[in-house]
Amino acid sequence: MTTKNAILTVRTIVSSYREFEQAARRSDISMAQYRLMLYLQNGPKRAGEIAAAAEIAKPTVSLAINGLREKGWVTTSPDTDGRASCVVITPSGRKRMKSFEGELGALLKKMMGEGDFEALTEVLADAYHAMGATKDERLKSVERQMND
Secondary structure, three states: OOOHHHHHHHHHHHHHHHHHHHHHHOOOOOHHHHHHHHHHOOOOEOHHHHHHHHOOOHHHHHHHHHHHHHOOOEEEEEOOOOOOEEEEEOHHHHHHHHHHHHHHHHHHHHHHOOOOHHHHHHHHHHHHHHHHHHHHHHHHHHHHHHHO
């Protein structure tokens, strides 16, 4: 059963994402590029891993990687087995990511108006960590579905 607060929470997330998308359109970084770099912040990944995690085709990932590479935000390096390459976020990419997160954080604060921004960020930080605890299992589920 969905509660009124759950519905309002979903609407808030969707509305916030829409605002973030609009901010990204006025910027040099898209939300898709940000998400890809966010995924790379924990270490190098093969293009196939990125595609599986994002549930998108490898050619789409290749285009995204090329766009990030042109901006100097990612590079490739040989995988440990030497048969493939991995995508790695660069220091410039990390810097741009951090700056973009600051921009979006400021936008979120502006959207809150007189609301309790600190309480919101505390709840969302807790949610982020809780979701991180289930991330690996959710990714495995996606990979299983793609292989069926």
